[in-house]
Amino acid sequence: MSVIKTISEYFAGLPSRSPRWSAVRAAHLKRNPTCAACGTKDKLEVHHVRPFHLFPLLELDPANLLTLCETGGNCHIMLGHLKNWKSYNLEVRKDAEVLLQKIKARP
Numbered sequence: 001m002s003v004i005k006t007i008s009e010y011f012a013g014l015p016s017r018s019p020r021w022s023a024v025r026a027a028h029l030k031r032n033p034t035c036a037a038c039g040t041k042d043k044l045e046v047h048h049v050r051p052f053h054l055f056p057l058l059e060l061d062p063a064n065l066l067t068l069c070e071t072g073g074n075c076h077i078m079l080g081h082l083k084n085w086k087s088y089n090l091e092v093r094k095d096a097e098v099l100l101q102k103i104k105a106r107p
Contacts, residue, residue: 015056024060028067035069037079037096038103043071047080051088066092075099 018024025046034041047068050058058064068076079095081087089095 014053015059017052018059020060024062024065028062028065032065032067034067035071035075035096036066036093037068037075037099038073039100040069040071043069045070045076047076047092049088049090049092054088066096068092068096 028046029044033044035044044067047066048055048058049064049066052059055064066080068080070076075096077083077085079099080089080092082089
């Protein structure tokens with residue numbers, strides 16, 4: 001069993017981020033400043049609905065981005081990755097909307 005020694009070894013073979021990613025990410029968070037699933041404004045991440053490593057051409061596409069949090073219930077891992085970083089959820093928008101409506105409906 002081999003051990004990963006460096007970050008560059010871990011990311012070897014994966015597509016490189018666009019130099020525009022930081023600006024696109026910041027603009028997305030400015031337009032969408034709350035978690036789509038729970039409504040929090042803390043520890044937000046920009047999630048790629050279709051994963052970047054499989055669909056690198058969609059990296060900067062606003063239609064492929066969704067704000068999810070990494071607080072409390074960690075909506076990013078739970079809904080975006082179905083409790084497994086190697087997985088992805090193409091229905092994440094719908095699932096996030098359903099969860100948010102349930103949260104808002106609580107007394």
